Amino acid sequence: MFHYRRLSRGEVERFETPYNENLLEVHLTDWPVDGSDDDDSKWLPSHCVMPSRYCQFAERIRNLTVYEDDVWIVTFPKAGTTWTQEMVWLIDRDLDYETAATVNLQQRSKFLEMFTFVSKMNLPDSIALVEEMPRPRHIKSHLPVALLPQQLWSVKPKIVYVARNPKDVTTSYMHHYKHIHGFEGAQQDFLDGILQDKIIWCPQVKHAADFWHMAKNRKHILFLHFEDMKRNLMGVLAKVCTFMGKSYSTEQLERLAEHLSFENMKNNKTANNQILVTQAAEAMGRSSDQFKFMRKGEIGAYRSELPVDFSMKMDELIREQLSGSDFKYRE
Template identity: 30%
Template sequence: MALPKILMTPLAALTQAVEYEGVWFPPLVLPHCLEKVKTFEVREDDLILTTYPKCGTHWMKEVLRLMQHDGHVEKIKRETDPSKNGDLSFALPPDMKRCVSDGIAASPSPRIYATHLPVQLLPPQVWTKKPKIVYLTRDPKDACSSMYRFVNAIDPTSKNNVTWELMYKTFFSEKAHFGNWFDHALGFWNHRDDDNVLFLTYEEMKTDLRSVVRRLEKFLGLPITSEGMERIIEHASVEGMKKTFAKIEEEYENGKMYTRAFGLMPFIQKGVSGGWKANFTDEQRDECNKMMKEKLAGTGLDVHYH
């Protein structure tokens, strides 16, 4: 699948941002789709995965799907149609007139869908119908580094790629796509005690995935057998997911639309914590750590990120 013209280069994707109600978005998120989100019909049995970009979205998606099938990966039905499996806020190529929200609206219950939208732009019915919301975040330094690799993945040698300096500058600015990481994370952190919200971190998943699955089990009311737990741990590992995604690409006609953005850029990368050290200068590291200390001080989230 070819990229839509508006996203023909990584540089264009980063710099041709769209502003909506004070938040900046990539060219895939257009105002008419954001307007549709406002009237999106939420169902009480929905499970909504909310994340900041490059914070483990597809990893958590796989964990949740594995949990639905007690770890039996072969029983998961893969939806390869991006109109039903993309971000709730996205517009759809090639004409960018259709919205993913339309496809999700037509999907049968129970639905699992994901979005990078900040808390204030979620469908308003989220707060009245109270579906389950899982929020996953990650050290912003790692998220920034992951985004840098992701947007340049098609051709790392292209002259139209995003430089590290531009990625760093944009990611930690007020023009960051889907809003600034700090505002995004704190927006959901402020709802961490809501009965229908579970706030998790990428680092917790890396350190003790088993414990995270147990928390999800309790939150979702979805019992997992001891054998199922072992299957989940196996298939949700980086190597396990690579094997699964390779099989999806092989067995499904449009498998790469499930495993890669536009069928091109792999969703699974290194799956590590601390990979940011390969890109950040000492000055950037210190600047970012100072931002985290100042913006997260006294919030409680500084226990996780400092």
């Protein structure tokens, strides 16, 4: 069950967008769940900030039927989600580049909560679309541990989680929030929202730390770091292949690594999610040429885009929220 704490206008009015309104905190009240271990009884997964619209669908997602042959990609937004979706789908589907070139990634790996947080846009019921997918299903979500389907922990499908340094996430999310969510505030407004954990899907540090806690003793969860994917993609590919029970030659993996290079992904119309940019731009009456869903894909890009004082405050927030956890972000 969930408890909802509505945030006051004074708390959130600077952080709302035309499509994400009336923000609130969603708290899980019944933990641990079936499939939990002894460690889970000693902590409670963090809440999540969502628009009030989400309340209509929280229990549907919580009670979603999960299958053992599902494959789930879970991340905080802008942590390498699209990149990971394409990588995992191709590894799982025997490197089927032909289908990957003709069927959009949005259809191959569906976004579970897509329509639950966006108002004023006529989006299809994304939960129903996931329920109707032919098995085995590939499913994407940005939801934290507390809001995900409870059967994930008892049925134990394969779950791939990706973490990324919060300062780089913030940089990318800031542009995303403006061009995809329609955020019209100043940069400082957004940065304040991140530090106060008042932007949707926040708190982002707890998002990763909670999944790290769940992954430590569960073989059905693979925890990856964006920075490892950038620095040693071949090594990560080998790890994902082992996790998925697949085996490919060095030559096959080299071809996959080339397919997954940032430049190729950025220009791949079936995998670069530019279709979301077009849909958002049309809804807002803007040109879709102003923004690329995949912008830079770099490590440390925050240094040239974010104020030094924000970086220092984020370092302190990370220290505070990871206190007592052995989880560490990559630099």
